[in-house]
Amino acid sequence: MSKFKENLVNYQNLTRKIRDFFYSRQVIEVVTPSLLDTPTTDVYIDSIELSVNHALSKSSKFYLHTSPELEMKRLLSKGSGDIFQICQVFRDNEQGNINSNEFTMLEFYRVDFDMHQLMDEIEELLVVLGKNDPVQKMSYAQAFFDFSDIDILNSDIEELKKILQSLGLNSDYDWIEDMQTVLFVHLIEPKLKDIPVCFIYDFPKHQAALAQIDGLVANRFEMYIKGIEIANGYQELQSSEDYRSRFNQELIKREKLSKSIPAIDEQFLKELSSSSLPFCSGVAIGIERLFTLTSL
Amino acid sequence: MNYSTSQFKNGLKLMLDGNPCSIVNNEIVKPGKGQAFNRVKFKDLITGKTLEKTFKSGESLEAADVMELEMQYLYSDGEKWHFMEPESFEQFDLGKESMGTSLNYLVEQDNCIVTLWNNNPISVSPPNHVTLEVVDTDPGLKGDTAGTGGKPATLNTGVVVQVPLFVGIGDKVKVDTRTNEYTGRA
Numbered sequence: 483m484s485k486f487k488e489n490l491v492n493y494q495n496l497t498r499k500i501r502d503f504f505y506s507r508q509v510i511e512v513v514t515p516s517l518l519d520t521p522t523t524d525v526y527i528d529s530i531e532l533s534v535n536h537a538l539s540k541s542s543k544f545y546l547h548t549s550p551e552l553e554m555k556r557l558l559s560k561g562s563g564d565i566f567q568i569c570q571v572f573r574d575n576e577q578g579n580i581n582s583n584e585f586t587m588l589e590f591y592r593v594d595f596d597m598h599q600l601m602d603e604i605e606e607l608l609v610v611l612g613k614n615d616p617v618q619k620m621s622y623a624q625a626f627f628d629f630s631d632i633d634i635l636n637s638d639i640e641e642l643k644k645i646l647q648s649l650g651l652n653s654d655y656d657w658i659e660d661m662q663t664v665l666f667v668h669l670i671e672p673k674l675k676d677i678p679v680c681f682i683y684d685f686p687k688h689q690a691a692l693a694q695i696d697g698l699v700a701n702r703f704e705m706y707i708k709g710i711e712i713a714n715g716y717q718e719l720q721s722s723e724d725y726r727s728r729f730n731q732e733l734i735k736r737e738k739l740s741k742s743i744p745a746i747d748e749q750f751l752k753e754l755s756s757s758s759l760p761f762c763s764g765v766a767i768g769i770e771r772l773f774t775l776t777s778l
Numbered sequence: 779m780n781y782s783t784s785q786f787k788n789g790l791k792l793m794l795d796g797n798p799c800s801i802v803n804n805e806i807v808k809p810g811k812g813q814a815f816n817r818v819k820f821k822d823l824i825t826g827k828t829l830e831k832t833f834k835s836g837e838s839l840e841a842a843d844v845m846e847l848e849m850q851y852l853y854s855d856g857e858k859w860h861f862m863e864p865e866s867f868e869q870f871d872l873g874k875e876s877m878g879t880s881l882n883y884l885v886e887q888d889n890c891i892v893t894l895w896n897n898n899p900i901s902v903s904p905p906n907h908v909t910l911e912v913v914d915t916d917p918g919l920k921g922d923t924a925g926t927g928g929k930p931a932t933l934n935t936g937v938v939v940q941v942p943l944f945v946g947i948g949d950k951v952k953v954d955t956r957t958n959e960y961t962g963r964a
Binding site for chain 1: 831833
């Protein structure tokens with residue numbers, strides 16, 4: 483078989499194994515719309531905008547989904563139970579060695595799972611996919627203690643500014659979370675290249691995104707394979723009010739960055755206000771990166 | 779003139795902390811959540827050291843006025859090493875500290891690459907392969923032609939290179955300047 487065809491078969495085997503894994507655990511495969519009325523509010527992710535012609539009325543704007551997150555959460559709030567989806571997602575302004583405007587995402591949600599149970603399940607999935615390397619788990623704060631001498635959770639914006647200056651890095655950032663991120667990218671990520679599989683959990687609360695907050699930390703994790711970010715997961719927010727407040731915080735930041743200010747998905751918030759999300763954890767995994775890194 | 783992170787590529791010469799540097803590796807890092815960065819490895823063209831920096835995307839750095847020109851090595855007066863640009867006949871000189879290991883390989887009339895920053899020479903790279911003459915080495919053991927083992931030989935630039943036993947004084951040898959290894963007789 484040619485190398486090209488072998489790759490096609492290997493990719494098919496990967497997605498088949500993922501589907502078998504979830505089918506055997508009674509996790510339902512779903513399909514949600516990729517053409518949405520509202521763009522993402524995420525500060526550093528931009529939706530691709532489309533002009534769509536209707537049959538009888540004039541054209542209107544739609545947005546390609548950047549992740550199936552909110553659409554899948556709609557299903558969860560209606561009582562779907564455990565669900566997964568493998569789909570193409572689209573992001574504007576993303577190109578690079580390992581970034582692309584279109585990529586494939588595996589997203590799944592497990593009801594009654596906390597963040598740690600979800601990480602355990604991802605570990606089981608990796609074994610099924612033939613990735614048997616030992617898995618390391620460390621908190622965001624511990625990673626900074628191990629690979630630098632920074633107390634990341636207890637350093638304020640002025641202290642982080644001084645640290646950035648002492649490293650000869652630009653310290654001109656508006657928000658503490660951006661300083662934490664540049665330090666993570668500069669000091670921690672290069673060290674993760676030596677670790678086959680590493681979960682980083684308990685992100686600082688300012689980087690909660692849509693995860694529950696518990697004291698100084700958010701119940702959010704990422705998984706790295708050889709230093710490449712593969713997965714991003716949360717113990718999910720449940721109530722409509724919590725989602726509204728996070729969306730609003732994102733819009734404030736987008737405004738400060740002079741980025742477009744999208745309308746909030748009011749329909750989503752309305753549905754959640756009549757029945758909120760069950761306690762659950764969910765994760766998004768980049769399939770192309772996973773495919774490349776599991777076949778190494 | 780400034781270059782923004784989106785224009786960064788390997789080999790681009792930029793000013794960093796007052797020194798001209800060359801990009802060795804440029805990695806775009808875009809966290810799933812969080813802003814995009816460029817993690818860049820530089821070589822300081824004056825000290826030769828490599829350093830790593832992380833920039834937020836959109837940041838820019840001043841271009842370094844750096845040129846690499848092929849020149850002819852003329853002579854050394856013991857303090858300075860003199861070079862000539864063959865088209866313009868313009869002459870440049872460097873001190874010993876800027877010569878680095880090029881001292882070991884350059885003989886008069888050889889061509890080499892001289893790096894100029896703001897029209898001042900800052901470093902010299904010899905060709906990858908040079909031919910030099912053996913000026914001192916122990917006589918080889920008779921009968922040993924297999925080249926097993928080896929022995930040190932001093933070449934006409936003063937550099938010492940490990941050579942096979944059959945090489946004698948007066949022989950011309952080829953040396954790889956990147957590894958300081960004997961690659962054959964000339």
